[in-house]
Amino acid sequence: MTMETRSTREALGDALVELGGLDGDVVVIDADAASSTHVKAFADGFPDRYYNVGIAEQNMIEVASGMALVGKKPYATAFSSFLAGRAYDQIRCCVAMPNLNIKLIATHAGITVGEDGATHQMLEDVALMRVLPNMSVMVPADYWSARNMIISSLKSDKPLYVRLGRAEVPMFYSPRDEFAIGGGRIVREGKDVTIVACGIMLFEALKAADILARQEIEAEVIDCYSIKPLPEDLIQSSVRRTGCCVVAEEHNRIGGLCGAVAESLCVNYPVPVRFVAIDDRFGESGTPAELQEYYSIKFREIVGAVAQVWATRRR
Amino acid sequence: MNALERDLELQLRRIAVEVRKDVLRMISIADSGHLGSSFSCVDILVYLYFHLMKVNPAEPDWMERDRFVLSKGHACPSLYAVLARKGYFEREELWNYRKLGSLLQGHPLYINTLGIDAPSGSLGMGAGISCGMAMALKSLSLDSKVFCLMGDGELQEGSCWEAFMTASHWKLDNLFFVIDRNGQQMEGHTEAIKALEPLKRKLESFGLVCFETDGHDFSLIDEAFAQASLAKGPPKAIIAHTKWGRGITLAENGGIPVKASLSRNEVTILLDELNRESMALSEEGR
The missing domain is CATH 3.40.50.920 (Rossmann fold)
Known part of the structure; x- marks a missing residue:
């Protein structure tokens, strides 16, 4: 294939910026990884709706939960190891059980994280998230599917986990393709x-x-x-x-x-x-x-x- | 205190003893539940719901209301009894606590129960949820406050301290952490299992403005909240010194296990003590 390549995580920043413009209730909660997760674009565009809670993924999920309970539409973002792994009980009790409108966007999933090694190569997150009632789980293949999937997630008011990677992959889809929850x-x-x-x-x-x-x-x-x-x-x-x-x-x-x-x-x-x-x-x-x-x-x-x-x- | 305040205090004390009676009945019918740690926070709950907090049971989702987070979710019988007395749901519902199909789950399930502002049950999460609420309320320019009732043993969960750092960094002065300092956790005294003291200094070093009070004396509770409300800028912590099982001498003296299973005879004896207190309080008003 000779298509242009980009990583799925690159789509995250672009999608969040678009979401920020679409809906004033969208907030982004980050655990100090904005430069790596590409969330920085949102932080720069909407500084008053961007919350970096520091290196504290459990707190990030709790804060997202509290915000959703007051009517905000939080997107919580972190490396998949620390989002799905570190904050699992919080995701279970503060997101899935109360069935809140919280979108969990995990980056750096899978073996292709590369040199960082085992702690950072999350190979269990889909299993962890899939077994939670109320939680939907999506894994985009390329930049456009990641971007459009995250943008259309705004239509849902239920919990969702999206798994993104660090590796460059072909831009296979077109900007107009749609990726609904439950689709293939x-x-x-x-x-x-x-x-x-x-x-x-x-x-x-x-x-x-x-x-x-x-x-x-x-x-x-x-x-x-x-x-x-x-x-x-x-x-x-x-x-x-x-x-x-x-x-x-x-x-x-x-x-x-x-x-x-x-x-x-x-x-x-x-x-x-x-x-x-x-x-x-x-x-x-x-x-x-x-x-x-x-x-x-x-x-x-x-x-x-x-x-x-x-x-x-x-x- | 002036006469009106004395009336108010007496009224709150009367409500508190009725709440304790309901809690005892609930736990005895369910044949499970945390009696002692439910009883230790009754007065705080009654003070918040019947005096301080801006809530409207007729409109549970009222956006401008104050929020309450019961981080020590196992003490929910007391919260349920208070909410029923406020009119969020029928008092009859209390007798279904912990039963299959009940609105009133063993730990508060946010989606089921009117008046419950946040889910809880897994310890150490309420403080962080409260931070998120306080941030969102501020961003909406609402002057609503968030009250988070925490257990003392729960403070051994690291996520509580993550939340204190967050609250302090964002200057969440609309957020009140109330710590039910009954000194007990599942396997014994907090100081024997993993010491919390010097708690006030710890909380202060995390950037909270911290007050201590007797958690069973309504005028002292009121004084602590009044002082705390004056402090603009930092989030507040109120350490409420309480007695585990307060109101039942046998429980106060450690004669009832942490997760009580009580015989009908025992319940009758315990209820008698609370009934005597009710009667004494009605005499006091004459």
Whole structure:
């Protein structure tokens, strides 16, 4: 692909600035990471609606909760490790349980954070957030999906967790594409296998589909940007045609998109399923490219997984 | 105190003993709940809801109201009994506390219960929620205040101190932290388990203006809040020295476990003591 590349986190600053202009109730709560999360653009544009509570993610979520209880529309932003991990009980009790209009936007998720190593490479956040009642979870693949997803989140008055990454990825979508909570999108049609992917793994899935096409296996690739609610009808109708499924994500294979798709399919339409994800391990330092190879989340593993499920597909 | 204030004080004392009776009934019907730490904060709650706070039970979502956050959520029987007496919901509802399907959950669930301004139950979060409320109210140019009632043992949660730093940094002078200093936590005395003292100096060093009072004497509570209200700029902390189980001699003396399960006979004996106090208070008014 020769498209322009940008990271999904870059979309955060741009989306927040647009939201700030759209709605005077939008406030941004930050735990001292504005330069890294790209929230600084909002801080500069709307200084009276930007609150940096310092290095205190638990306090950040509590403050967001208090603001939502008075009618504000808080966007709380931090690195995913410290947002979803450090402040979990606060997210559970002060956001999800009272079902408040709070948007949690986590950056620097996944192994491709790179050199910072295991503490900063959050591979469990989708699982942690997905299991909370009332919480929706979204993982955009590129700049435009991240940007438009965050902007349209203003329409919802429920809790939402959006997972963004640090790695540069192709600008795959157009500025006019829309990404609704609960949605997904077939980005390549095929009849032989369904590949469900999110985040950076969408691009690995598309590369895999190119290779598979040469072997006369037509892969259908779904960008499953909404992990919860899962676009079950979309996935099921594809799998009913293909009879097999591979799920690919930059997350522990336990509890994330892999878990969500497997739970749905085994109940509604059981077919052979394989996962391309982090194999229940923590990360370590390295370049993003090295880490993707080392942790076996490349298009090659998707091609291999497709070969396995295709051979045993449901007919 | 002048005559009117004496009337007011007597009125508040009467309400407080009725609230304690309701709380005892609730916990005895539910056969679970935190009796001692509910009783220690009754007078503070009665003072806030029946005297100081600007609230309107007929319009629970009134934007200009003062906000109340019960950070020590396990003491909710007292808050529920106060809210019922204020008219937020029927007093009959109290007898369903902790029952399946009840509005009145074991710890306050914000979405269920009229009059509850914030969720709580997991300790150490109320102070931070109160900061968010106080910031939002200021940004809306409302002069509403936020009152956050905290347990003393709860102060062992680090998030409380994050919140104090936030309150102080943003000069949230519309925010009052009230600490129910009953000295007890689940496994014993706060000072034996993890000492809080010197608490006042700690709070002051975090930038709060801090007052101490007897948490069972309405005129002293009133004096502390009056002084605190005068301090412009910093957020306020009021350490209310209280007795765990206040109003029931057996509980005050440590004769009732932290999570009480009481026999019907025990409840009758305890209720008798409160009834005697009610009668004494009605005599006092004559």
